[in-house]
Amino acid sequence: MGNELDFYGYIRTPDIRMLYDMKEVLYDKEWLSQAGNMELYYMYRDLYRNKSDLEKIKEHNLRYDITIIPPKMLGREYVKTAGHYHPFVPGTTLSYAEVYQVLEGTATYLLQKQEGDMITDVMVYVAEKGDCVVIPPDYGHITINATGETLKMANWVARDFSSVYEPIKELSGAAYYLLVDGFITNPDYAEVPPIRTRETTDYPELGLSAGKDMYDLVDDIGKLEFLTRPGEYMPVFEKVTA
Known part of the structure; x- marks a missing residue:
């Protein structure tokens, strides 16, 4: 108890990601x-302001989630999400996209594109409160x-x-780890491209603007x-990855 979230009067309890x-x-x-769990x-997951919103969200096959990550060091590494890819949209060769918005604090988003057995692109965004970051098709990501x-x-x-967790799990994480001294490459990857540091931006064509609550x-x-x-x-995705 004690981790409930009040979202427009709905009290929600979380799924909890444990160290182990x-x-x-x-x-x-x-x-x-040496660490305990x-x-x-x-x-x-699946938050909504009211029942009318929920029906609309379901009708459009969408879901709105919130994730809270307290500060912590995992030994020499900063706390992070497990990381995952998205499956293909049925009948296509593209995976689903996703979009994040920072509500409080600062997020470092690492995106990596896998083609065959190779990682062909790695992008890193540092996003502040209000910023939005689009995850384009075919990119895995961690926060x-x-x-x-x-x-x-x-x-x-x-x-x-x-979400598809196995490809990242099988390679002991993403292509890079973020330690106190900065990013280092993950030796389980045969070869990785250098990180491209990206600036967050607005996507007005998608209704996404810094400081504008994307739940709206x-x-x-x-x-x-x-x-x-x-x-x-x-x-739009070409703009994200250019």
Whole structure:
């Protein structure tokens, strides 16, 4: 108890990611061998303001979530999410997209594109309160809290798929780890490209602007179609990855 979230009067309890859930993807295995299991972060899924919003969100095959990541060091590594890819949209060769917004704190988002057995692109965004970050099709991603403050972030995503954790788990994490001294490459990857540091930006064509609460897109929900029909929004994703 004590981790409930009040979202427009609805009291929600989280799914909790524990340290031992993450054992395959952590850098500091020596520290892990001595560490007791502990709570790392909290996921509040399928949130809505009222029943009318919920019906609209379901009708458009979407889900709105909030994740809270308190500050913590995992040995030499900053606390992070487990990391995952998205499955393909049925009948296409593109995976689903996703979008995040920082509500409190600062997030470091690491995005990596896998083509065959190779990682062909790695992008890193440092996002502040109000910033939005779009995860384009075919990119895996992790979120890192590299600060001494709690990170609270929201995401919109298609509701009818399960995240794909295995490719990142099998390679002991993402292509890079973020330690106190900075990013280092993950030696389990045969080869990784250098990190491209990206600046957050607005996507007015998607209704996404820094400081504008993206939950409010529930009232203009057609703007979120890029999450479920990414093939129709490739010019936007090319802007993300350019």
